[in-house]
Amino acid sequence: MIPIVIQALPSSLSEARQIAARLGVTSDEIAIHKFPDDEIRVTVKPAAAVVIVYAPLDHPSDKLLALLLASDALRQGGARRLVLVAPYLCYMRQDTAFQPGEAVSQKVVGKLLADAFDRIVTVDAHLHRTHDIREVFPGIEADNLSAMPAIADSLRATGFDQATIVVGPDSESEAWVSDLAARLALPYMAARKTRHGDRAVEIELPQPEAVVGRPVLLVDDLVSSGGTLAVCARALAAASASSIDAIVTHALFPPETMDEFARAGIRSIRSSNSISHFTNAIALDGLLAQALENEIGKITPGTSDE
Numbered sequence: 001m002i003p004i005v006i007q008a009l010p011s012s013l014s015e016a017r018q019i020a021a022r023l024g025v026t027s028d029e030i031a032i033h034k035f036p037d038d039e040i041r042v043t044v045k046p047a048a049a050v051v052i053v054y055a056p057l058d059h060p061s062d063k064l065l066a067l068l069l070a071s072d073a074l075r076q077g078g079a080r081r082l083v084l085v086a087p088y089l090c091y092m093r094q095d096t097a098f099q100p101g102e103a104v105s106q107k108v109v110g111k112l113l114a115d116a117f118d119r120i121v122t123v124d125a126h127l128h129r130t131h132d133i134r135e136v137f138p139g140i141e142a143d144n145l146s147a148m149p150a151i152a153d154s155l156r157a158t159g160f161d162q163a164t165i166v167v168g169p170d171s172e173s174e175a176w177v178s179d180l181a182a183r184l185a186l187p188y189m190a191a192r193k194t195r196h197g198d199r200a201v202e203i204e205l206p207q208p209e210a211v212v213g214r215p216v217l218l219v220d221d222l223v224s225s226g227g228t229l230a231v232c233a234r235a236l237a238a239a240s241a242s243s244i245d246a247i248v249t250h251a252l253f254p255p256e257t258m259d260e261f262a263r264a265g266i267r268s269i270r271s272s273n274s275i276s277h278f279t280n281a282i283a284l285d286g287l288l289a290q291a292l293e294n295e296i297g298k299i300t301p302g303t304s305d306e
C-alpha cells in the first residue's frame with residue numbers, strides 16, 4: 001500500500017492537485033454518481049495508509065453525506081488515518097439554540113465528522129461562542145488556519161493605499177480585521193450588526209468620522225447572501241468613504257449578487273480559493289500544504305510495504 005494520497009470531491013480536484021504537488025504526493029478524484037431518486041453512489045480510489053480528503057463544504061447537504069460514505073469506503077479499503085481538509089467548514093454559525101427547539105448544527109455536524117476522520121484542517125472557521133476548533137471535533141485533532149497572512153501577502157503584492165482603513169461588518173469579524181490590519185500596519189474598525197432575517201441586517205459604524213475621505217478595505221470571513229457586505233458598504237458610502245474594496249476568505253454568493261455590491265458602492269471583491277468561486281484571487285495551497293507536511297512523518301516504518 002502506498003503511504004499517502006490526496007483524494008478530492010469532484011469540483012475541487014484542481015485545488016487538491018496544487019497541494020499534492022507541493023507535498024509530492026498523488027491526487028485523485030472521488031467519483032460521485034447521482035441516481036434518479038437523488039441517492040448517491042460514492043467510489044473512492046484505492047486507499048493509502050494515510051488519505052487526505054480534500055472537500056470544501058459549500059453545498060453541505062450533498063457533500064457531508066458524500067464524505068461519510070467516502071470515509072467508510074476508505075477505511076474498508078485499509079486507510080489507517082483519514083485527514084479531512086475542508087478549507088470552508090459548513091454549519092459553524094449555529095453554535096447554540098437561538099430559539100427553543102433548534103438543533104445546534106455546529107455540534108451535530110462536528111460529531112459526525114469527528115466520527116469519520118482522525119484530523120480536520122480548516123481555514124477561518126466561523127467560531128463565535130465556541131473558542132477552540134477542538135471543541136467542535138471531540139476526540140480528534142483539528143486545526144483552524146488563518147487566511148489572513150495569505151491575504152496580507154496578496155495585498156502587499158498588488159499594492160494598497162496607505163491611507164486605507166480596514167473595516168469588519170460585525171463584532172465576529174474583529175479577530176480577522178484586527179489581524180489583517182496589524183499585518184499591513186493599517187487602522188481598523190469593527191461595525192455592529194443586528195440580524196433581522198436571512199437577508200435583512202442593520203449595521204452601525206461606531207465611528208463613521210473615521211472613514212471620511214478614506215479608502216476602505218471591507219473584510220469578512222464569509223459572504224453568503226451578500227446582505228451583510230452590501231449593507232455595510234452602504235453605511236460606509238453614506239459616511240463618505242472614498243472607495244470600498246472587499247476581501248473575504250469564503251465566497252458563497254452567486255454572480256448576480258455583484259450587481260447589488262456595485263449598487264452599494266463596492267468597487268471590487270476578492271476571495272481566497274477556500275471555495276472555488278469567480279472572485280478567487282488568493283490561493284491557499286501553500287498554507288494548507290504546510291499544515292499537512294507532518295502527515296508524511298506520521299506513517300510508521302513498514303507501513304508503505306504492506
Ligand code: R5P
Binds near residue numbers: 226
Ligand atoms: C456572520 O457573522 C458572518 O461573519 C458573515 O458576516 C455572514 O455570515 C454573512 O452572511 P450574508 O452574506 O448572508 O449576510
